[in-house]
Amino acid sequence: MAAPKAIKLPRVRLESTPSSMVVNSVTDLPKGVILTGAEKLRQDGLTGKGIRVAVIDSGVDADHPGFNGQVTKQFWFRGGPLEGEDNHGTHVAGTIHMMAPEAEIYDYRVFGSNGDWEVDKAIVTCIYQAVFDKCKVINMSLGEAYPTADMHTAVKYANSKGVIVVCAAGNEGDGDPLTNERSFPAMWDQTISIAAVSKKQNLPVVNFSNSNPLVDYAGIGLNVTSFKPGGGFFTISGTSMACPHVAGLIAALLSGDSDFGKNKEVKRNLCKLLNDKYLMDIGQPGRDNESGLGFLTYLDATEFNLAFRN
Numbered sequence: 001m002a003a004p005k006a007i008k009l010p011r012v013r014l015e016s017t018p019s020s021m022v023v024n025s026v027t028d029l030p031k032g033v034i035l036t037g038a039e040k041l042r043q044d045g046l047t048g049k050g051i052r053v054a055v056i057d058s059g060v061d062a063d064h065p066g067f068n069g070q071v072t073k074q075f076w077f078r079g080g081p082l083e084g085e086d087n088h089g090t091h092v093a094g095t096i097h098m099m100a101p102e103a104e105i106y107d108y109r110v111f112g113s114n115g116d117w118e119v120d121k122a123i124v125t126c127i128y129q130a131v132f133d134k135c136k137v138i139n140m141s142l143g144e145a146y147p148t149a150d151m152h153t154a155v156k157y158a159n160s161k162g163v164i165v166v167c168a169a170g171n172e173g174d175g176d177p178l179t180n181e182r183s184f185p186a187m188w189d190q191t192i193s194i195a196a197v198s199k200k201q202n203l204p205v206v207n208f209s210n211s212n213p214l215v216d217y218a219g220i221g222l223n224v225t226s227f228k229p230g231g232g233f234f235t236i237s238g239t240s241m242a243c244p245h246v247a248g249l250i251a252a253l254l255s256g257d258s259d260f261g262k263n264k265e266v267k268r269n270l271c272k273l274l275n276d277k278y279l280m281d282i283g284q285p286g287r288d289n290e291s292g293l294g295f296l297t298y299l300d301a302t303e304f305n306l307a308f309r310n
């Protein structure tokens with residue numbers, strides 16, 4: 001059996017960003033969050049209010065004006081500049097914020113150029129800490145083919161306490177749905193694994209997105225625009241970007257009146273709601289290795305088609 005390797009941030013692809021990009025009202029939201037239903041969620045009062053979302057990543061620029069003060073806790077195990085490779089966490093958190101603008105972002109930094117903590121141990125500690133901090137959703141846009149048993153134990157603990165753990169499926173895909181690419185924690189039963197699709201007709205899965213039988217759903221992951229450390233916006237691609245669309249959607253739904261039960265019932269009941277009301281079948285009919293059960297959006301088919309054309 002292969003020895004565990006350190007969990008890492010998936011490689012992402014930097015794209016060009018429109019110079020006119022601003023996010024200061026519902027009409028200025030990026031296309032990805034619009035297609036996932038951010039505008040309609042706001043109209044229905046599902047803004048994430050009262051929900052804490054843990055972002056276990058490379059750190060978040062809490063001073064970015066786009067967050068409006070909603071990054072309410074920072075718990076860092078590693079340090080260093082947030083620019084460059086470590087801009088990842090701010091981008092991820094920005095998408096969650098744009099999906100659920102009144103959710104509290106809890107920033108747990110486990111990647112960075114400075115620090116004595118091993119990344120895997122920091123992630124494990126942060127999963128437990130997020131549960132202790134009463135976060136309802138954990139976003140982990142990270143992964144490795146051979147993780148530690150301690151990490152699985154931590155994820156199982158979070159699941160046992162009713163915390164929804166949303167993970168990027170991984171960016172090692174080869175465009176062939178018949179080959180399986182491994183990435184954990186996404187492939188554990190206690191998590192929700194998110195593949196990446198593009199904003200094209202029929203939402204094709206992006207070639208880099210991992211395929212395997214344990215992919216659960218898909219989100220927008222190509223040319224995703226979100227917050228840049230220091231202010232402004234930038235555009236990158238990856239399953240890391242698809243994951244927070246879904247985490248933000250879930251945070252918004254959890255802020256509604258629905259009763260999802262307690263502990264392990266929460267994931268089961270939430271997934272039943274997603275499957276019954278907010279699922280769009282894409283790719284092969286039914287479940288497939290590339291997009292799982294399909295694309296998640298708060299929009300119905302008519303609303304989605306209208307948003308897609310605009």
